[in-house]
Amino acid sequence: MVNLFQPVEDQQATASIWALLTEIPDPEMPYISIVDLGIVREVRWQLEALNVVLTPTYSGCPARREIERSIRDALGQAGVEALYIETRLHPAWTTEWISAQGREKMRGAGVAPPLAATQEWQTLTFWPNPRAAAQPPCPHCGHTNTRMQNESSGSRCKALYHCDSCRNPFEYFKSF
């Protein structure tokens, strides 16, 4: 929505803030930025203060404080004097918010990007067979002849997979 009372230079200033935020890497996956990850929901000036709205990925994500610190550092260096970082829980973060560019960068780093998020989590569904797990295409060779080795990998958000075509292990960023 365009605020008619907002000076044009403020809107331009927001664009430059977004550009700065796009340079901030995610601490767990430094090859993608926090904007690619989709956790920066809104940037706006309120009087003299800059308000940045973040939606956390997982409730217990250990990278959260680190992300806030990086934002404070980057914007502080760029001359933003008053910064207010707001946490917005609703709507909840989903892997659908990861940008196309972010997915490409993940693949480049050997991590399979998340498949489409389903609504299955809303019902109690029992999968007795782990083979029914998602089969993301291998980030190395592109084949879907893959199987899950473990649902937890190096970090909370990734699972460990094995590709039966090129016989490489890889990480899959779980859809959420």
Place this chain on the structure above:
Amino acid sequence: MNAPERTGTSLPNYLLRLGDSALIIAQQLCGWCGHAPTIEEDVALSNIALDLLGQSRLWLEYAGANMAPAQDEDDLAYRRDAHQFRNVLLVEQPNGNFADTQVRQFLFDSWHCLLLTELSRSTDTQIAAIATKARKEAAYHLQHSSQWIVRLGDGSARSHRYAQRALELCADYVGELFEMDAIDLEMVNAGIGADMAALQPQWQAYVEQVLAAANLVYPANPINRRGGKLGQHSELLVEVLMQMQHLARSYPGAQW
């Protein structure tokens, strides 16, 4: 957000039940860090603990904001005694062996998922927001513990025996998960809380399905142990709190 006056002390008490149950089971799971049977399981249990700790922080922060005088999450987590905790008794049961932990987690996760689904429709927007977020995480937790139940129950004779024994120990604490006391009913009537008694058949159906795949049998006549939601705890909780609160109490204001 709802005005706290409308619900008096019931809302913060209800929130404490949610926050304390998540906090205590998170603290228990942390005990496996560095001790789980495989490194992947170590990572999985630690991450489940992290999720639950994060959820607990959100509940406690909101509970404290509705108290007079207001309290922050650290006041509530570190500066209350056992009788002031409102967690269900199931979560203070000891880690025991790996089957004990997984059975406790499975009974908790299946209940937690239903509870959070219901709370995601709460008329209190903050509760609905926290629950929706937590529910997505709880689905992964339940998937994980359900698979372990099948693996242990349908595994070796020994793992089966341990899982069945754990089930018999934990079943005594399931009744409390679904009982509805005055605070629960007040929250349901206000459109804020979840009617757990109504959800029990759904829970039973899911649990029976997993237990059938695991060749395990749900105990016939469990004793109904209760009181955790009112602050009546066993010494087990005191032990958990001694570890959890030691640093914050012995070195007030410690930073690192």
